[in-house]
Amino acid sequence: MGDIARLRNVAFVGPHHAGKTTLVEALLAHCGAVGRRGSISDGTTVTDCEPEDIAHAQSTTVGFAHCDAGNVDVTIVDCPGFIDFFEETRMVLSGVDAAVVVVEADPSRVVQTRALVDELEGHRIPHLFVVDKMDRPGADFPGTLAALQEAYGRHVVAEQWPIGTAESFSGFVDLAEMKAFSYDGTAERAIEIPDSLTEAARSSRAVLLEAMADFDDTLMEELLEGKEPALDEIEHDLESECAHDQILPVLVAAGVTGAGIAALVRAIEKWFPSPLDRPQIDAEGRPIAPEPAAPFVARVIKTSVHPQSGKLSIVRIAAGTIKADATLTDISKGDERVRSGGLYRLQGKKQEPIAEAGPGAIVAVARLEPVATGDTLTDGHKVLLPRVARATPVFAIAVKPKERIDEAKISQMLARIIDEDPSLSISRADITHELLLLGQGEQHVSIAVERLARKYKVEVEMAAPAIPYQETITASTEVHSRYKHQTGGHGQFADVWLRFEPRERGSGVGFDEDIVGGVVPRQFIPAVEKGVREALLRGPSGYPVTDLHVTLYDGQYHEVDSSEQSFKTAAGMGVRDALPKCRPVVLEPIVRVTVTVPTAYTSTVIQQLTGKRGQILGMNPAERAGFDTIEADVPQVEMSRYITELRTGTQGLGTFHWRADRYDPVPGNKVAGKAAV
Ligand SMILES: Nc1nc2c(ncn2[C@@H]2O[C@H](COP(=O)(O)OP(=O)(O)OP(=O)(O)O)[C@@H](O)[C@H]2O)c(=O)[nH]1
Ligand SMILES: [Mg+2]
Numbered sequence: 001m002g003d004i005a006r007l008r009n010v011a012f013v014g015p016h017h018a019g020k021t022t023l024v025e026a027l028l029a030h031c032g033a034v035g036r037r038g039s040i041s042d043g044t045t046v047t048d049c050e051p052e053d054i055a056h057a058q059s060t061t062v063g064f065a066h067c068d069a070g071n072v073d074v075t076i077v078d079c080p081g082f083i084d085f086f087e088e089t090r091m092v093l094s095g096v097d098a099a100v101v102v103v104e105a106d107p108s109r110v111v112q113t114r115a116l117v118d119e120l121e122g123h124r125i126p127h128l129f130v131v132d133k134m135d136r137p138g139a140d141f142p143g144t145l146a147a148l149q150e151a152y153g154r155h156v157v158a159e160q161w162p163i164g165t166a167e168s169f170s171g172f173v174d175l176a177e178m179k180a181f182s183y184d185g186t187a188e189r190a191i192e193i194p195d196s197l198t199e200a201a202r203s204s205r206a207v208l209l210e211a212m213a214d215f216d217d218t219l220m221e222e223l224l225e226g227k228e229p230a231l232d233e234i235e236h237d238l239e240s241e242c243a244h245d246q247i248l249p250v251l252v253a254a255g256v257t258g259a260g261i262a263a264l265v266r267a268i269e270k271w272f273p274s275p276l277d278r279p280q281i282d283a284e285g286r287p288i289a290p291e292p293a294a295p296f297v298a299r300v301i302k303t304s305v306h307p308q309s310g311k312l313s314i315v316r317i318a319a320g321t322i323k324a325d326a327t328l329t330d331i332s333k334g335d336e337r338v339r340s341g342g343l344y345r346l347q348g349k350k351q352e353p354i355a356e357a358g359p360g361a362i363v364a365v366a367r368l369e370p371v372a373t374g375d376t377l378t379d380g381h382k383v384l385l386p387r388v389a390r391a392t393p394v395f396a397i398a399v400k401p402k403e404r405i406d407e408a409k410i411s412q413m414l415a416r417i418i419d420e421d422p423s424l425s426i427s428r429a430d431i432t433h434e435l436l437l438l439g440q441g442e443q444h445v446s447i448a449v450e451r452l453a454r455k456y457k458v459e460v461e462m463a464a465p466a467i468p469y470q471e472t473i474t475a476s477t478e479v480h481s482r483y484k485h486q487t488g489g490h491g492q493f494a495d496v497w498l499r500f501e502p503r504e505r506g507s508g509v510g511f512d513e514d515i516v517g518g519v520v521p522r523q524f525i526p527a528v529e530k531g532v533r534e535a536l537l538r539g540p541s542g543y544p545v546t547d548l549h550v551t552l553y554d555g556q557y558h559e560v561d562s563s564e565q566s567f568k569t570a571a572g573m574g575v576r577d578a579l580p581k582c583r584p585v586v587l588e589p590i591v592r593v594t595v596t597v598p599t600a601y602t603s604t605v606i607q608q609l610t611g612k613r614g615q616i617l618g619m620n621p622a623e624r625a626g627f628d629t630i631e632a633d634v635p636q637v638e639m640s641r642y643i644t645e646l647r648t649g650t651q652g653l654g655t656f657h658w659r660a661d662r663y664d665p666v667p668g669n670k671v672a673g674k675a676a677v
Helices: 020-030 051-056 083-093 107-122 141-152 195-213 217-224 231-243 261-271 407-420 442-456 522-536 564-582 599-611 642-649
Strands: 007-013 063-068 073-078 098-104 127-132 156-158 160-163 171-174 179-183 188-191 248-252 297-306 310-319 327-330 336-339 343-347 350-353 362-366 376-378 395-401 425-428 435-439 460-463 470-473 477-486 491-502 509-513 548-556 584-598 615-621 627-635 655-665
Touching: 007 020, 007 083, 007 261, 020 063, 020 073, 020 098, 020 261, 051 442, 063 343, 083 107, 083 297, 083 442, 098 107, 098 141, 098 261, 107 141, 127 141, 127 261, 141 156, 141 248, 156 195, 160 195, 160 248, 195 217, 195 231, 217 231, 231 248, 231 261, 248 261, 297 407, 310 343, 395 407, 395 442, 407 425, 407 435, 407 442, 435 442, 442 460, 470 491, 470 564, 470 655, 477 564, 491 522, 491 564, 509 522, 522 548, 522 564, 548 564, 564 584, 584 599, 584 642, 599 615, 599 627, 599 642, 642 655
Parallel strands: 007 073, 007 098, 098 127, 127 248, 156 248, 509 548
Antiparallel strands: 063 073, 160 171, 171 179, 179 188, 297 310, 297 376, 310 362, 327 336, 327 376, 343 350, 343 362, 395 435, 395 460, 425 435, 470 584, 477 491, 491 548, 584 627, 584 655, 615 627
């Protein structure tokens, strides 16, 4: 591959529907990488190429594309904006050198960039903002710019000022050059700065220069002395300060018309760093020099499985060169050696074979079966790249195959889906034994189920997970149970006296015996216990019974007719007889929930939780400035769609985690609308 200095690895990120995929499409068309520009409505864009993207008219996974932009080769990672897919974005950010944050020209949407920008800042990934959809009615550039500055500080500065807005949007003033450009639908053309904009452009330029001067003393002196800085000095500062994540320039665009694209390409070329300036860092914190002749190291940033062509591991190469048939070592998998089944560059769904790839490249390696997203691949030497920490699941559904297919097969197929998206997981629920698919939101898991049907022809039914209710008793009793049956030859006989007593919550089922004089022979006592425990699996309301103690304290047997089976049956009958007499109650699982939200939403969250029969335990400032943490105990049945409600109530900014805490009696002994007893 070519010169490393030419490479630009850029993620396009931003809130849902901000226009990222459309902007990427315009950029690819501008650079001649696609003949005809596709659209979201036709389902013809390069990076929304999965059938699920097209069906939902939105990105559901990251898409890769590349183009030759003249002086640079740009690899684009188009990230899905919908919050359920944020984990995909987090994974791939470890492989890019810069990001374009796309935000609609609407100040109210800026807040939705928070988690993303925090992630970019946390990894010190240089980024700029594109205020997009400038052609839309109501597009508000000054308001959006002000909201960005309020959120991310004074180093967020306009480098362009739009000419016109909504239907009159026709171009921009470049504030560094103080030149205006208009766009006629095909090309940009230099024009005079419209008189109406001279003042706005001049004052915005002053803001830009002042912000840049914070990192350049010479520029600061010039500004203080009232001297006009030279253009190449300004450009040099912009390049260096953006590449070092000091200045965050704001540009304008309308991806759908192509306005602003040429300037965005120039910004990517000039302001964003090449892999030479951003060596990858190993797990010990040491930079890995991006040398083509160095030992090979790469990180898997995404996995995708095509039912026909097989598995593709998309890697970011930190150092060294890889050939199409290389044998690689997966350092994260106990040094397992795997042979590459081909090397490709991805243009959406198209796989373009290449012979080799070097440092900085983002390429797909085929058929590395045991390799997973996040793994480090090398040519055999030991070096590990840090893993991106996984988020815990916040939503679960119970899945059941529609057709008769064995459970092992469905788990195996789901495992392949999880291979592509490790922010999904499966587990077997305790008590209810349902197979659960867990993920980052309702849409996340339901799209995974669509993929499962399309790729592996496994249709599943989805349902809210059953709540693992249990029952217990609140009073003691003693029962006498005799089982006597005559069936021709041998009869059956067993007689037991059982005592039932409530036990402390969480203590489970206890059983012992207090048999004196062998009235129930030793060998039958385990059968009594078995009969008791089996019968307790289904209490009067149909749920497992727990937190009680059962004592076998008397009984009788028959020399010939008594057997283990008859004692087991007698014990079961005793349980069924006793439970209704012990004032049984249904218990529901209570979970301890910890919610983190910007303080502005704290009262909303408390209200939501209280509305769910939640008991608020505390509220404290979170580690993250401007955020609160709210802790509450909430019945699990109320939590099944909580992530959706929380995101709706907090502009997508709320996060939570939970753990099982305890079981409490259901108020009024009512479960899902029916009387429990
Ligand atoms: N008017 C106008 N509409 C646009 C523009 N860019 C995108 N759209 C429309 O906005 C919608 C979302 O566009 P996408 O390109 O899918 O946005 P996205 O940010 O990739 O969305 P996700 O990946 O799903 O988060 C589509 O209906 C586009 O046609 C624009 O510049 N102007
Ligand atoms: Mg998209």
